[in-house]
Amino acid sequence: MTPPAQTTPQALRDIAAAHPHEPALIDGAIRLTWADLLDQVRVAARALIARGIVTGDRVAMWAPNTHHWVVAALAAHSVGAALVPLNTRYVAAEAADVLARVDAAALFVAGPFLGRDRAAELLDKVPDLGIGTVVVIPVESDAPVTTTPNAEPAEVTPGRDADPRTPQVTLSWDELLAQAATVPEAVGEQRAGEVSPDDIADILFTSGTTGRSKGTLVAHRQALGVVRGWVECSTLRADDRYLIIPPFFHNFGYKAGILACLVTGATIVPQATFDVPAALALIESERITVLTGPPTIYQTVLEHPQRAERDLSSLRVAVTGAATVPVVLIERMREDLDFEVVITAYGLSESAGFGTMCRPDDDAVTIANTCGGPIADFELRLSEAGEVLLRGPNVMLGYLDDPEATAEAIDAEGWLHTGDIGVVDERGYLKITDRLKDMYITGGFNVYPAEIEQTLARLDGVAESAVIGVPDERMGEVGKAVVVRKAGSSLTEADVIAFATGELANFKVPRLVEFRDQLPYSAAGKVLKRELREEKS
Known part of the structure; x- marks a missing residue:
């Protein structure tokens, strides 16, 4: 018996060979068989090679669940790059911080969607991201996507020059794919075949008790190994049609969603919101x-x-x-x-x-x-x-x-x-x-109080704060900020929430604010959050 694939490029090729004409992805009018999906990934991978992406680079994704996300993610893997999914609820500053820390070589970012234009927000916040290729994904078809004047296909070779990420180029999805024509198909297949089971497949960010996010390094063999364990328990199979509501930037949507379908042949049906x-x-x-x-x-x-x-x-x-x-x-x-x-x-x-x-x-x-x-x-x-x-x-x-x-x-x-x-x-x-950590979960998202407390510390009028999760019928838990005002401050609940809304992703913003004269502390000088959680709200 042939051992299961240990890299996602090989897993895609195996499933396309086993189920070439079966549905792989349904996204509105877009309907792809597994053979079709493989073809699209091959094109996108050659386009990334044309843009100078090399093995070991990091390719970031800041976009909601669409077929573009699936194709781009698998294409990044096919060229040996590590995928870096960004939470779509991030504000521009949060996204820019992660992009800088991973030294991203390329970014796929959503255009106008649900009243936000993440591409515009990010480029306005940080005009020069130091990223060679920014690809704007068209999420809402009626929204025009603008690109920079230097977005025409460049004369490139499969690899990067010494200073690859200057100047920064912004491309539409179609403009990116057009650049695949400059790279032979054999080069794309060779790159996919060179991906090793021990190469980094993804870097997902999770906060620690210090409040500073940390990127977790996971290899291809590990990503596929855990997914196969999940599939065995969930009984997912080739004839299933899988409505993937959890966001692709989360392990629930990406690994238990996209990759689970990849190893079984189940159909991916993404919902953007x-x-x-x-x-x-x-x-x-x-x-x-x-x-x-x-x-x-x-x-x-x-x-x-x-x-x-x-x-x-x-x-x-x-x-x-x-x-x-x-x-x-x-x-x-x-x-x-x-x-x-x-x-x-x-x-x-x-x-x-x-x-x-x-x-x-x-x-x-x-x-x-x-x-x-x-x-x-x-x-x-x-x-x-x-x-x-x-x-x-x-x-x-x-x-x-x-x-x-x-x-x-x-x-x-x-x-x-x-x-x-x-x-x-x-x-x-x-x-x-x-x-042990103070983390709480709201609507399926992990929230780390230290990050919120550090943010609130920058608000004029806040002397100190402690953030806890409190029960909520719909969301499971929501954030509650217990705030001690500075002397003479007239800070209100609305002021705290408005400030947090401007600095943090929506799921991190406290829904409740309570003002106190002081916080409960232990003899060691630590805030007794257990006492705060045990008290009636």
């Missing part, structure tokens, strides 16, 4: 079988008045997690939405996005109250303090340019210290009971 009526219509029209995401997605579907008007009988598989999952929700997903498979999962970027999962035959109480057992060759144990530790071949290679943080996260015996507190039952199933 979660819209319940549109999702219900897609489930009916495209006969969607797989729906994943945080619990709030299923809650809103169940409660929407149009649900009864749509035929949702095709639904088969649901995978959720990232927040507390009520038992009654699991029961309603099985009974009212008629899912055959409903499971929950646990993971973090440092473990390539995965760690443990429930199994399809687990009961509702187990699924709601545990994260299941280890997958993808992970070992699981608890430290003496009850911290969840993971070890195995798919623990990240390390943090980008941060050996000290890497050594703190992964001990000498190879155990990843997750920062979560849990218990493990007699079956080996994990239940998360608390967090």
Whole structure:
């Protein structure tokens, strides 16, 4: 038996050979078979080579879920570059910081979308990003995309000159693809074949308790290894049609979405933004079988008045997690939405996005109250303090340019210290009971209070602050900022929220603000956030 592919370029070629005429991607009017998708990726890869992208470069993606994202990501992998997904809720300053830290060689960025033009925001904030190629993805077809005067195809060779990223060139999607004509097909195939299982596939950013984001380095073999473990538990298969609502910049959308389809042949059906009526219509029209995401997605579907008007009988598989999952929700997903498979999962970027999962035959109480057992060759144990530790071949290679943080996260015996507190039952199933870190989860997104507190410290009138997550029926948790004003300050809740909105991605902005004369501190001088969380809001 032929061993499974250990790089995404090879996995794409294998699945295109096995299912050439089966649907690979459906995005509105765009309908691609696996053979079609491979052809488009090959063109985009040759275009990146024409732009001077070489093995080991970093290619960033700052755009919502569309077919362009899938093609660009797989093309970046095909030329040996590491993919750097950026959160679409970032403000320009946050995106620019990540781009500088990875020394991005190319950036795919969305044009006008939902009232924002990320390309314009970014180039206005940092006119010279130091990036040789900026590609503007057309998300809304009625919005014109402008390019710089020097966007015509350049005379290039497959490789970069000594100073490759000057001058910066902004291209439309079509202008980029046109440059593929300057690179022979054989050169593109050679580059794809040279990608190694140990080459970096992606760098996803996650914050630490210091508040400074850290990039997790994950190799191709690891990305595919964890995905195959996820696929085994979720029962994903070639005839599935997968509505991918979780954003592609997140492991849930990228690895448990795009890559899961890549290794099974399931059809990718991206949704650029979660819209319940549109999702219900897609489930009916495209006969969607797989729906994943945080619990709030299923809650809103169940409660929407149009649900009864749509035929949702095709639904088969649901995978959720990232927040507390009520038992009654699991029961309603099985009974009212008629899912055959409903499971929950646990993971973090440092473990390539995965760690443990429930199994399809687990009961509702187990699924709601545990994260299941280890997958993808992970070992699981608890430290003496009850911290969840993971070890195995798919623990990240390390943090980008941060050996000290890497050594703190992964001990000498190879155990990843997750920062979560849990218990493990007699079956080996994990239940998360608390967090060593102060991180909380809102709508499926991890939020790190230290980053918000550092931001609020720059607001005139704030003496100190502590941010915690508080329960929210729809989002799971939302942020609450407990603020101590400076003497004489008349700072209001609206002032705090407005300032945070201008400095942070929307999901990080506190929804509640409470003013106090002082914060509770321990004898060691640390804010007692547990006390703040235990108090009634």
